[in-house]
Amino acid sequence: MATQPVLELRGVRKTYGELVAVDLLDLEVRPGECVVLIGHNGSGKTTTLRLVAGLLEPSEGWVRVAGGDLAQERSRAALSFVPDSPLLYPDLTVREHLELIGLAHGIEDGLDGRVAELLELFELTSRGDFLPGQLSRGMRQKAQLACALVRPFQLLLLDEPVVGLDPPSQLALHRILVAAKQDGAAILLSTHQLAFAAGLADRAVVLHDGRAVEQGAYASVVGGPEARRLGLR
Amino acid sequence: MNQASAATLGFLRRRRRAHRSPQQRSDRFTALYTVGLYTAIGAWAGFQALRQGPARGGSAVWLTGGGLARVATVALLLGLLAALRYATWQGPVVFTAPEVQFLLGSPLPRAELVRVRLGRGLLVGAAAGAALGLAAFVLLEAELAVPAWPLLAAALGGPAAFGVLAAALGWLVESSAITARVVLLASPLVLAAAVAAWLGGAVAVGADPWSGPWGWAAGPLVAAAGGRDPGWPLQAALLGGVTVAAVVAAWRTAARVTLEELERRAGTRAGLGASLFMADPRGAALLRHQAVRGLVGVRRLGLRHPRRRWLALPWRDGLSLLRTPGRVGWALVLCGSGALAVAVAPGRRLLATGAVVVAYLGAARLVEPLRGEADQPDASRQLPWRWGDLVLLHTVTPILVLTAIGLAVTVALALAGLVPVPALGMAAAACLPVAAALVWSAAIAGQRGRLGLDQFLTASAMGELAGPLYLLRWFATGPLVALAALLGPILVLQGAAGSPLPRAQAAVTNGASLLVTALAVQGTWLRSRHPPD
Numbered sequence: 001m002a003t004q005p006v007l008e009l010r011g012v013r014k015t016y017g018e019l020v021a022v023d024l025l026d027l028e029v030r031p032g033e034c035v036v037l038i039g040h041n042g043s044g045k046t047t048t049l050r051l052v053a054g055l056l057e058p059s060e061g062w063v064r065v066a067g068g069d070l071a072q073e074r075s076r077a078a079l080s081f082v083p084d085s086p087l088l089y090p091d092l093t094v095r096e097h098l099e100l101i102g103l104a105h106g107i108e109d110g111l112d113g114r115v116a117e118l119l120e121l122f123e124l125t126s127r128g129d130f131l132p133g134q135l136s137r138g139m140r141q142k143a144q145l146a147c148a149l150v151r152p153f154q155l156l157l158l159d160e161p162v163v164g165l166d167p168p169s170q171l172a173l174h175r176i177l178v179a180a181k182q183d184g185a186a187i188l189l190s191t192h193q194l195a196f197a198a199g200l201a202d203r204a205v206v207l208h209d210g211r212a213v214e215q216g217a218y219a220s221v222v223g224g225p226e227a228r229r230l231g232l233r
Numbered sequence: 234m235n236q237a238s239a240a241t242l243g244f245l246r247r248r249r250r251a252h253r254s255p256q257q258r259s260d261r262f263t264a265l266y267t268v269g270l271y272t273a274i275g276a277w278a279g280f281q282a283l284r285q286g287p288a289r290g291g292s293a294v295w296l297t298g299g300g301l302a303r304v305a306t307v308a309l310l311l312g313l314l315a316a317l318r319y320a321t322w323q324g325p326v327v328f329t330a331p332e333v334q335f336l337l338g339s340p341l342p343r344a345e346l347v348r349v350r351l352g353r354g355l356l357v358g359a360a361a362g363a364a365l366g367l368a369a370f371v372l373l374e375a376e377l378a379v380p381a382w383p384l385l386a387a388a389l390g391g392p393a394a395f396g397v398l399a400a401a402l403g404w405l406v407e408s409s410a411i412t413a414r415v416v417l418l419a420s421p422l423v424l425a426a427a428v429a430a431w432l433g434g435a436v437a438v439g440a441d442p443w444s445g446p447w448g449w450a451a452g453p454l455v456a457a458a459g460g461r462d463p464g465w466p467l468q469a470a471l472l473g474g475v476t477v478a479a480v481v482a483a484w485r486t487a488a489r490v491t492l493e494e495l496e497r498r499a500g501t502r503a504g505l506g507a508s509l510f511m512a513d514p515r516g517a518a519l520l521r522h523q524a525v526r527g528l529v530g531v532r533r534l535g536l537r538h539p540r541r542r543w544l545a546l547p548w549r550d551g552l553s554l555l556r557t558p559g560r561v562g563w564a565l566v567l568c569g570s571g572a573l574a575v576a577v578a579p580g581r582r583l584l585a586t587g588a589v590v591v592a593y594l595g596a597a598r599l600v601e602p603l604r605g606e607a608d609q610p611d612a613s614r615q616l617p618w619r620w621g622d623l624v625l626l627h628t629v630t631p632i633l634v635l636t637a638i639g640l641a642v643t644v645a646l647a648l649a650g651l652v653p654v655p656a657l658g659m660a661a662a663a664c665l666p667v668a669a670a671l672v673w674s675a676a677i678a679g680q681r682g683r684l685g686l687d688q689f690l691t692a693s694a695m696g697e698l699a700g701p702l703y704l705l706r707w708f709a710t711g712p713l714v715a716l717a718a719l720l721g722p723i724l725v726l727q728g729a730a731g732s733p734l735p736r737a738q739a740a741v742t743n744g745a746s747l748l749v750t751a752l753a754v755q756g757t758w759l760r761s762r763h764p765p766d
Contacts, residue, residue, distance in 0.1 A: 055611055055764075077617040087612035089605060091553045099538040103545040104616045111538070133523075147615055 004067065005030050006078070006155045006186040007052060011061035014047055014210075021047040023210040024061070029155065034177070034187040036197045036218065038232050039207035045190040046084060048207070049159045052188065053081040066154050077105060080153035084160045084190075086140035088132040094143045095119065095128040098150045105151035118146040121172055138164040145173060149180075156180060158189045162196050174200060194222060194232075206232065238345045241336070280371045293377055297460045301373070305451035306444065309395055310427050312365075313447060316358075316399035317406050317416045322524035323498060323505070324407030325354025325400045326490070330499040337492055344488035351487060355400045355480065362396025363389050369454065379459050387457035391469070394476050395450040401479035407498075408490040414528050421562070446475055497524070511689050512704050515604065546616075546623070550602045550630035560598040565638050567595030568671075572642045575723075576651040580730060585723050586716065593715040595638075596671035599631035600679050607682040610764035621760035624680045628759075631672045632665070639664030659741065666748050670718040673755040678711030682765035718751035 005028040014022040022044045029035045037045045050056045052063055054070035063070065066078035088097060098115040107114065119125045122142040132140055141164040148156065156177075162170045177187060177200055191197055197204075197218070204221035206214040214226040221227060234242075326347055328337065337343060370388035374381055406412050452468035455461075462468075501524045508516035534555045539548050554561055571588035578584050603624060606613055613623055643660045646652045652660055684707055692700040722744035729740030 053614055055614060071619070073617055073619065076619075081614050083611060087609050087615075089549075089602075089612065091556060091602070091605065092549065096538075096549070096552060100545055100549050101615050103538055103540075103542060103548075104618070106542050108540050108542065133526075 008064040013060040015059045029186040031184045035203045036201040037190040043207040044210040078154040080148045081157040082148045086144040102150045155186045309447035320403035320406040321413040326350040333496045347487040358396035358400030359393045362392035366392035384457040387453040391450040398476040401483040404483040546626040547629040553602045563598045564595040568592045590712045597675040600675045603627040604679040620764045621762045635668035674715035721747040
């Protein structure tokens with residue numbers, strides 16, 4: 001592909017004392033491409049996503065988003081992150097979360113319409129004026145996803161996005177992600193649900209003990225020897 | 234108590250005792266003995282020190298001339314309000330989570346199980362009242378040198394009975410969600426009325442038969458201290474009667490509480506214990522806030538979102554304050570108190586220091602959204618700003634609100650004749666930079682997040698002296714930063730009070746320069762911050 005990668009990781013290593021959480025990881029994700037990270041619990045998937053999101057600093061190596069490091073506001077604005085457990089402000093309603101994030105990312109016109117559309121899409125319209133503490137875990141997850149999608153982005157990071165989601169919402173999310181890819185967004189996804197990744201992911205990376213033990217086209221990696229050896233299929 | 238309940242509780246008591254090692258028993262005894270010994274030594278030493286201090290004829294006249302009645306009445310009313318508000322989320326009867334699960338879930342009469350705890354709660358109320366009464370006795374006896382035994386009896390008896398009354402009423406609040414809701418909503422109004430009455434001198438004769446239990450409890454104390462209160466026997470009888478009635482009502486309604494309510498309180502107690510053990514008062518405050526939010530509900534007040542990007546966070550913080558107006562109220566009370574103290578006695582440095590700390594506490598109430606952000610810094614990743622910029626944007630609304638409070642207080646003080654008219658313009662102009670200095674000091678402390686396990690373990694490992702100092706440094710950072718920013722300008726202005734005009738003008742310029750420098754340092758430092766780990 002001739003296009004520049006939206007995300008680049010080179011020689012990234014993250015250690016906690018003697019524990020190596022991510023070990024010399026190289027990775028690229030280009031516009032319109034979806035890469036899925038698969039691996040056991042503790043293999044380094046979430047740490048990788050948090051390194052990319054700028055929530056952790058690499059011990060070695062570097063991460064670039066949209067051509068710059070995450071100290072630059074342009075790079076931070078290009079990236080949207082959905083963590084593995086919903087992180088919402090306890091004193092703001094779902095609708096106000098979407099308005100805050102949309103406004104902070106510069107959507108000054110059409111914000112109300114965009115918010116209403118996302119609430120409808122995730123069946124949150126009747127809960128739009130609820131605080132996070134009044135919602136179930138699944139509803140909070142939907143609100144978190146809506147927060148990530150309300151603003152423009154070049155790179156979407158999703159950490160186990162379908163945990164707690166009901167099947168219609170999983171389907172709706174799948175459709176949104178396919179559409180986002182077609183619009184040129186890059187997606188880095190971590191999941192154990194290979195059924196969700198199928199039809200969405202172009203490439204896959206198998207992580208084991210922090211190392212990328214195999215990466216390549218999604219179908220060949222998921223059907224490949226490492227995924228079979230590790231029992232990931 | 235029926236046989237099954239007695240047998241079950243007896244079994245539990247025996248099992249718990251069996252699991253308690255002799256060492257634990259010994260430690261508990263040592264702790265109690267130490268607390269008792271130090272209390273007695275402290276009381277004796279305090280008494281002697283006060284007794285040997287310079288004569289305070291003026292204080293004695295003020296105390297016996299109505300001052301003691303005013304102070305005691307308001308203090309007891311505030312104590313009762315505090316006990317009732319405490320009962321809206323904890324109260325005199327709190328079980329542990331396993332007890333709710335296994336003991337209250339068993340087919341035993343709940344009223345009997347509750348009464349055991351209620352009896353303990355009433356005793357704790359009596360002990361707390363007596364302890365406060367003892368402290369009052371030491372202070373009064375040293376100051377007034379009146380016959381000791383009548384004063385001791387009045388100082389112990391009235392407050393102890395009042396403590397029992399507060400615990401019994403606390404149970405009535407605890408066992409009824411409607412009553413708890415009424416207490417939460419009405420207590421700020423009662424507090425405001427009490428303060429207004431106190432300031433207005435309406436309780437100058439305080440301990441009257443119609444003054445309520447707080448006045449009845451104070452009456453015998455006032456009489457024993459040499460004050461004029463001929464109706465104290467009636468007041469003592471009224472207090473005894475109302476206390477007995479409240480205890481009987483509480484005893485009879487022991488079965489009224491729901492298991493769901495007791496389970497909620499048990500969960501809060503467990504979290505509260507963990508927060509206090511970890512020296513995390515903010516964690517404890519958040520638990521209280523969550524617990525009472527279910528009672529008063531969520532205020533559905535909204536604020537139309539702005540259309541400018543840079544207004545996003547001020548709008549978000551404005552929404553938060555709109556839904557918790559109590560924070561603005563506290564900021565007004567604390568900052569107003571600080572300003573009042575400085576205006577009443579402008580030349581006193583110690584008072585100015587205390588005023589800055591009190592005003593800082595008011596400002597800290599307004600930066601709660603920033604503290605919430607620091608509690609879960611990962612959530613800030615949804616926003617495009619760097620942490621330092623995010624922190625500064627979170628201070629815009631608090632600075633504006635505090636400036637408005639400062640202007641209102643300045644006008645009120647000017648109307649009361651405490652701010653001279655020529656100084657009014659300067660005082661109003663100082664509101665914004667002073668508000669910024671206070672809010673940024675609170676932001677410097679708040680952006681660190683909560684005291685983490687790492688810091689707590691560090692403090693634990695530092696030993697009995699250095700560990701508490703380490704924790705103290707953590708909590709004192711905000712007030713110290715506020716003092717560093719504001720005390721210099723205040724001292725410069727105090728030094729020039731009453732000076733000729735050129736010198737006063739130079740002092741104003743120097744004070745302003747110091748304040749601007751402090752603000753520049755604070756702002757630069759905040760902007761360079763990174764999210765807490």
